[in-house]
Amino acid sequence: MWVIVTYDVTTETKEGRRRLRRVAQACKNFGQRVQKSVFECSVDQAQFETLRRNLLKEIDVKEDSLRFYRLQEPRDAHVEEHGVNRTVFFDEPLII
């Protein structure tokens, strides 16, 4: 399934900047960055649970915001892309 993860992490304090880095890394482990604080992840149920748990561990619920959106399948019918930063499909041929 496709999940969109978005977050807002307060970066006023040193602690906040640290959280931001760690949240971004946790997202990177499961998907790809499509905008500054937006990630698209193609995961199964178990992976999604892990991702959610990891992220909840990182954020400060009083300061930050974290949102998960489930994309309706098929993804291509529901996503429109413009501008830079095109999605890489990790299940298509990966050749470099």
Add this chain to the structure above:
Amino acid sequence: MKQLLNTLYVMTQGAYLTLDHETVKVEVEGKTQLQVPLHHLGAIFTMGNVMMSPFLMHRCTENGKAVVFLNMNGQFLARVVGKTTGNVLLRQAQYVAASDANKAASIAKNIVAAKLQNSRQILLRGAREIENTGIEAGLRQAATSLSDALINLKKSGTIDETRGLEGISANAYFQVFDTMVKENRETFIMKSRNRRPPRDPMNALLSFIYTLLLNDCVSAAEGVGLDPQVGFLHAIRPGRPSLGLDLMEELRSILADRLALTLINLKQITEKDFEEREGGAVYLNEGGRKAVVVAYQKRKQDEFTHPLLEEKVPFGLIPHVQARLLARHLRGDMEEYIPVLYS
């Protein structure tokens, strides 16, 4: 059912692969070209001068992801092998079966039967699609000689007879194989099957695809805990992945040969994708290799209904399914090894 995981192919010379948390990062000249979460990958293939950090190798072996090194021509060089895992009892059963002439012959026979049947399907499909009646007759004749061999195979008892029938049939098959080429016929003419080194573009193309397929078959054998070196149809020889070769036999025509023809007939591969080396060896060049790998990966995602399981399986998973069926037979849970038949 196992999920068909993707394979990362790195062909850019000088690329460096590292483990970044739970992702693989591919850097070229210090710039990140791609970052993929590990959970999407089942294997990493590198060709030529590609470096990989030890930590990435460690993680891949821990998680059972295949790491394969190929040279620039796509020939197999090395595989990173982790701890010996899997069921030792299954491997023992495999060794016992391999030294039991009757059992080995029966497995080999079923594999060859499927190979003949699947090759026949490819020839008949070629015959249906061709307009030239002379070529059509040739293809149908070769198909008939394969069905004759199938009948003889039924009567044959020993493994040598089986191997003999396979050899004769392969000759008949490759004699007419290039008549199924519709585009660039002068480039892809093929006198006979030759390898090490391949001497014409068609042989180079086939050899390259077979390498990709063989690696998938070896991984499949390892994935279910079988010893990829101990085969039944192919004799045991040091360094030879005999079981991988066995598993590949029934899939050659449907996965590799058909793909080669499609690539040529759709002009996705033309004479400019090859280069000749001194001594008459012919290899795919960089552009050619990329085109083939893309097509092969796409082909693996196509689904077909497995005749035994009666469910849809992506082509890329067939080696795994077949390795599992073989393991079941070796353990004694299934009377015979049932190969995959394509129709």
